[in-house]
Amino acid sequence: MRITVLAGGVGAARFLQGLRTAYPEAQITVIGNTADDIWLHGLKVCPDLDTVMYTLGGGIDAGRGWGRDDETYSILEELRAYDVPPLWFTLGDRDVATHLVRTQLLNAGFGLDQVTAALCKRWQPGVTLLPMSNDRVETHVVVDTPEGRSAIHFQQWWVQYRAELPALDFRFVGMEQAQPGPGVVEAIGDADVVVLPPSNPVVSIGPILSVQGIRDAVASGPAPVVGVSGIVGGRPVKGMADKCLAAIGVQADSAAVSAHYGARQLGGLLDGWVYESGDPAPDAALASLATSTLMHDAHSTAELARETIGLVT
Amino acid sequence: MRITVLAGGVGAARFLQGLRTAYPEAQITVIGNTADDIWLHGLKVCPDLDTVMYTLGGGIDAGRGWGRDDETYSILEELRAYDVPPLWFTLGDRDVATHLVRTQLLNAGFGLDQVTAALCKRWQPGVTLLPMSNDRVETHVVVDTPEGRSAIHFQQWWVQYRAELPALDFRFVGMEQAQPGPGVVEAIGDADVVVLPPSNPVVSIGPILSVQGIRDAVASGPAPVVGVSGIVGGRPVKGMADKCLAAIGVQADSAAVSAHYGARQLGGLLDGWVYESGDPAPDAALASLATSTLMHDAHSTAELARETIGLVT
Numbered sequence: 001m002r003i004t005v006l007a008g009g010v011g012a013a014r015f016l017q018g019l020r021t022a023y024p025e026a027q028i029t030v031i032g033n034t035a036d037d038i039w040l041h042g043l044k045v046c047p048d049l050d051t052v053m054y055t056l057g058g059g060i061d062a063g064r065g066w067g068r069d070d071e072t073y074s075i076l077e078e079l080r081a082y083d084v085p086p087l088w089f090t091l092g093d094r095d096v097a098t099h100l101v102r103t104q105l106l107n108a109g110f111g112l113d114q115v116t117a118a119l120c121k122r123w124q125p126g127v128t129l130l131p132m133s134n135d136r137v138e139t140h141v142v143v144d145t146p147e148g149r150s151a152i153h154f155q156q157w158w159v160q161y162r163a164e165l166p167a168l169d170f171r172f173v174g175m176e177q178a179q180p181g182p183g184v185v186e187a188i189g190d191a192d193v194v195v196l197p198p199s200n201p202v203v204s205i206g207p208i209l210s211v212q213g214i215r216d217a218v219a220s221g222p223a224p225v226v227g228v229s230g231i232v233g234g235r236p237v238k239g240m241a242d243k244c245l246a247a248i249g250v251q252a253d254s255a256a257v258s259a260h261y262g263a264r265q266l267g268g269l270l271d272g273w274v275y276e277s278g279d280p281a282p283d284a285a286l287a288s289l290a291t292s293t294l295m296h297d298a299h300s301t302a303e304l305a306r307e308t309i310g311l312v313t
Numbered sequence: 314m315r316i317t318v319l320a321g322g323v324g325a326a327r328f329l330q331g332l333r334t335a336y337p338e339a340q341i342t343v344i345g346n347t348a349d350d351i352w353l354h355g356l357k358v359c360p361d362l363d364t365v366m367y368t369l370g371g372g373i374d375a376g377r378g379w380g381r382d383d384e385t386y387s388i389l390e391e392l393r394a395y396d397v398p399p400l401w402f403t404l405g406d407r408d409v410a411t412h413l414v415r416t417q418l419l420n421a422g423f424g425l426d427q428v429t430a431a432l433c434k435r436w437q438p439g440v441t442l443l444p445m446s447n448d449r450v451e452t453h454v455v456v457d458t459p460e461g462r463s464a465i466h467f468q469q470w471w472v473q474y475r476a477e478l479p480a481l482d483f484r485f486v487g488m489e490q491a492q493p494g495p496g497v498v499e500a501i502g503d504a505d506v507v508v509l510p511p512s513n514p515v516v517s518i519g520p521i522l523s524v525q526g527i528r529d530a531v532a533s534g535p536a537p538v539v540g541v542s543g544i545v546g547g548r549p550v551k552g553m554a555d556k557c558l559a560a561i562g563v564q565a566d567s568a569a570v571s572a573h574y575g576a577r578q579l580g581g582l583l584d585g586w587v588y589e590s591g592d593p594a595p596d597a598a599l600a601s602l603a604t605s606t607l608m609h610d611a612h613s614t615a616e617l618a619r620e621t622i623g624l625v626t
Contacts, residue, residue, distance in 0.1 A: 042355075042417040074385045078410030082435050084417075093406040097391030104355040104397075122395050 001026040003309065004191035004223070005127075008033050008204025009048040010065040010238055011230050013055035015197035018301030020056065020126050023309065028127040029187040031214075033199070034112065035132075035139045035172055035207035038155045040089055041079065043099035044106055047155070048204065049116055049131060050098060057123025065238065068094035088160035113181045130187060132208045135178040139203055141247075142169040154203060163240040167247035172207050180213050188217040193313050196269075198230030198237065198293065201257050202244035209269075219269050224312035226272035227261055228304070229254035229293060232279065237294065258282035272312040274304070287311055314339045316622065317504035317536070318440075321346050321517025322361040323378040323551055324543050326368035328510035331614030333369065333439050336622065341440040342500040344527075346512070347425065348445075348452045348485055348520035351468045353402055354392065356412035357419055360468070361517065362429055362444060363411060370436025378551070381407040401473035426494045443500060445521045448491040452516055454560075455482040467516060476553040480560035485520050493526050501530040506626050509582075511543030511550065511606065514570050515557035522582075532582050537625035539585035540574055541617070542567035542606060545592065550607065571595035585625040587617070600624055 001023060005016060007030045019028060033048045047066070054060040054068060061067045071092035080087055098119060105115040111134040120129055139154035143165040151171060157163060188194060199205050209215045218225055231254045236242055242252035250260045254275040262268015263285035272287040282288050289311050295301040314336060318329060320343045332341060346361045360379070367373040367381060374380045384405035393400055411432060418428040424447040433442055452467035456478040464484060470476060501507060512518050522528045531538055544567045549555055555565035563573045567588040575581015576598035585600040595601050602624050608614040 041413045042420060043413070072385045072387045072406060074387070074406035075410040075413070078407050079414070082410065082414050082432070084414050093385060093387035093409075094391050096406075096409070097388040097395070100354045100356070100388070101392070101395050101397050107355060119395070 001313075002029070002190060002192045003027070003195060004029045004031065004187045004193075005195045005197055006031050006199070006205055006208045006218075007048065007052055007197060008199030009051035011198040011200075012048075012204070013052045013060070014065070014295045014301060015195075015228065015305060016052065016056060016127060017298065018295065018303070018305035019195075019309075021298060021302040022305040029183075029191070030127050030129045031132050031184050031187060031208055032116075032129055033132060033204045033208050035137045036154050036158075036203065037136075037138065038089070038153055040086065040091060041084070042103070043096065044103045045089075045091075045099050046102070046112075046116075046131070049129065050095070052129055053116075053120060053123050053125055056125030056127060057120075059123060068092050071095065086156070086160075089155060090159070111182065113183070128183075128187075130183050131181045132184060132214065133178040133181050133211050135174060137172055137174040137178045137207060137211075139207060140171045140173050141167045142171065143167060158240070163243040167243060170203060170206070170244070170247060172210055175207070175210050178211050180211050184211075185213055185217045188214070188221050188223070191221070191223040193309055194218055194221065194223045194225045195308060196225065196227035196261065198228045200230065200236075200239055200241045200244055201250075201260055202241065202248055215269070219264065224271040225264065225269050226274065226308055226312045227258065227270050228308055229257055229273070229275040229279070231257055232276040232293060253280060255280035255282050258286065272308075274308050274311060314626075315342070315503055315505045316340070316508060317342045317344065317500045317506075318508045318510055319344050319512070319518055319521045319531075320361065320365055320510060321512030322364035324511040324513075325361075325517070326365045326373070327378070327608045327614060328541065328618060329365065329369060329440060330611065331608065331616070331618035332508075332622075334611060334615040335618040342496075342504070343440050343442045344445050344497050344500065344521055345442055346445060346517045346521050348450045348488075349467050349471075349516065350449070350451065351402070351466055353399065353404060354397070355416070356409065357416045358402075358404075358412050359415070359425075359429075359444070362442060363408070365442060366429075366433060366436050366438055369438030369440060370433075372436060381405055384408065399469070399473075402468060403472070424495065426496070441496075441500075443496050444494045445497060445527065446491040446494050446524050448487060450485055450487040450491045450520060450524070452520060453484045453486050454480045455484065456480060471553070476556040480556060483516060483519070483557070483560060485523055488520070488523050491524050493524050497524075498526055498530045501527070501534050501536070504534070504536040506622055507531055507534065507536045507538045508621060509538065509540035509574065511541045513543065513549075513552055513554045513557055514563075514573055515554065515561055528582070532577065537584040538577065538582050539587065539621055539625040540571065540583050541621055542570055542586070542588040542592065544570055545589040545606060566593055568593035568595050571599065585621075587621050587624060
């Protein structure tokens with residue numbers, strides 16, 4: 001079976017662990033969000049790609065769900081001593097090594113897809129990890145500050161301001177010029193099933209679907225499309241998706257999120273929707289499953305993956 | 314008093330500590346060798362400038378004499394895991410932060426002199442540290458390997474091969490185009506005394522004197538020039554200067570090194586020469602002092618600096 005997953009960071013990575021366990025024979029292709037990538041201190045940082053790669057490769061800090069295990073922070077201490085901003089991004093030393101290798105390969109002329117494949121040679125994530133695009137796209141957040149209205153990088157909004165500055169809008173800078181990465185459209189067209197895992201619908205799945213040609217490939221492709229709600233009881237399981245949904249006028253509620261993606265029969269994307277028992281049901285035009293969506297442990301995560309794929313295949 | 318010192322790494326940094334102690338009121342300008350600079354993993358590394366800056370700024374690993382104190386090596390471990398060469402250069406995490414800041418500023422268009430001044434704002438070395446040149450110059454070493462004759466970067470010869478591959482020649486790649494860094498020629502012309510400290514005459518002081526205009530500025534300047542032998546009892550106190558001297562046909566002997574620089578009266582550079590008691594005396598055309606040149610501790614180092622300056626002023 002060929003399974004293609006559109007992925008953000010922590011939630012997707014967790015779901016992918018379950019998927020790999022539940023379907024050890026499947027060919028899993030992950031289309032990773034790169035719109036929260038950022039250049040920091042001259043280094044290209046790809047938080048979502050790395051979270052997937054480290055999680056599936058056994059290098060993640062399991063407690064936080066992001067960053068490297070056994071991490072040290074000498075560089076950050078030094079940048080602070082040099083007083084070289086930005087200092088709000090937690091840049092671990094081991095993580096910096098990944099960014100150094102990536103930046104050097106990018107500067108040598110390789111595409112981000114090739115660079116990601118090179119990094120994955122070490123990590124062996126057991127999936128094919130494809131950046132949504134090789135082109136630079138960066139999510140900026142429109143906010144009001146005491147100094148007036150401005151657009152700041154998503155990472156600054158997310159990490160420095162902890163999404164507490166109300167987001168007035170999200171702008172995917174560079175999106176108009178961005179082309180899907182090599183293999184991305186094909187991975188959707190050739191899939192037996194396409195999954196929207198419990199990632200942030202606005203700033204993770206949103207940018208992937210905004211790359212020219214990707215939404216169409218999903219909507220018009222032969223594979224059934226199934227989504228998993230990351231909203232439980234009206235709140236995101238992890239992260240700050242509620243703050244992002246508010247900015248685009250969508251309620252933080254699993255039915256509202258499924259309506260945001262839309263039922264394929266009604267011109268949207270979804271054939272199926274998996275959501276937490278007790279939460280509001282999605283549109284009847286969708287196959288749906290109310291179940292336990294919390295990924296407590298390896299067993300429950302694999303079970304969720306099995307139920308998700310099973311709903312539409 | 315204005316003292317200008319042409320400096321390599323460890324030996325010069327040590328001597329400069331003594332000089333600063335002995336002459337707390339002096340304006341000390343250091344012209345640092347940049348010919349052993351190297352680009353590693355996309356980062357600009359300046360070993361000699363950093364050794365001087367860390368030593369005088371209190372951040373050196375005192376045991377080794379180079380690199381940062383309280384250092385960690387997470388990045389190097391990761392580069393090894395990624396199998397990204399070169400892996401023979403000991404790149405500490407704290408040190409990498411310096412290189413990141415430097416590289417970012419260079420890429421933003423600042424000259425190496427400006428970048429060095431910016432780094433020194435943190436370290437406050439108590440001297441003005443000037444790169445010999447803002448232009449890229451790299452020492453390469455001609456060696457015979459089983460695969461044939463080739464030229465390798467000085468750092469590779471020094472660190473990976475520990476200078477054990479016989480050096481057939483040294484080539485300062487880029488030297489013909491290199492201009493003295495801003496303030497360098499002026500610092501020599503305005504000095505009350507110019508010092509050649511116990512640095513490697515071939516690959517540290519050699520490149521500095523090879524930059525267009527610098528040797529002339531020293532030879533024809535108004536300031537007396539005094540050198541300190543780094544060779545004691547026919548062997549370098551630290552480092553592998555003997556291997557370097559052999560390559561250019563100079564004996565590893567303090568008199569031979571003084572003759573290599575030459576007495577100013579005989580068309581060379583030196584007015585004075587300080588060497589270890591018991592070692593062969595230099596040419597009689599030079600003022601000279603046989604003394605204890607070993608820099609055991611702060612006291613003996615300051616005493617050596619005082620004797621050195623005192624010989625020619």
